[in-house]
Amino acid sequence: MLICYYKVRYRTFTVECENMNRDEKFGRAVAVANVLHERVKDVGEPGIASMHLTDMGSKPARTLERLHHDLIKHAHKFGADEMILFDMMSEIIADISLDDFTNNPLSNNYLVSYYSQQHVLNNIMGTEEAAEKWGLAQDYIKRLCREGKVSATLIGKTWVLDKNQPNPKKAGTKEE
Secondary structure, three states: OOEEEEEEOOEEEEEEHHHOOHHHHHHHHHHHHHHHHHHHOOOOOOOHHHHHHHHHHHOHHHHHHHHHHHHHOOHHHOOHHHHHHHHHHHHHHHOOOOOOOOOOOOOOHHHHHHHHHHHHHHOEEEHHHHHHHHOOOHHHHHHHHHOOOOOEEEEOOEEEEEOOOOOOOOOOOOOO
């Protein structure tokens, strides 16, 4: 059974991807692709959402194929955080049955899934980004995660943190 993890404001939610309908899966996949593309695209290159979101509703399989192609062009720029996003997108796509992976139009409900997933992903960060944002060492951030002193979830070998939580340095936790 495939489980998708979503971190939202101090709570970890798991959603069984198998219980998502076709529209939700396509919407979530394009949201993950969009966040990933924003991290690796070239300066001045338009985002995936602006290029493909409208097409997703009418030709979803073709659009996901194009999104995948656009992302693969930038694969050499993928770091650990980008690989997590790529894996998340791949898991969602892999859970779309072959019968559902067609160009049959989606209902407008895919947009709800797109925007909800987009919101979640825009509010998480890895330890490298947290270290830069908070002015702390990355190893120290990882220790805070392990000790439960910051809101974080371990996905595989990577800690994912809530961007909206206060800086632990300012909240009274001292770096040792």
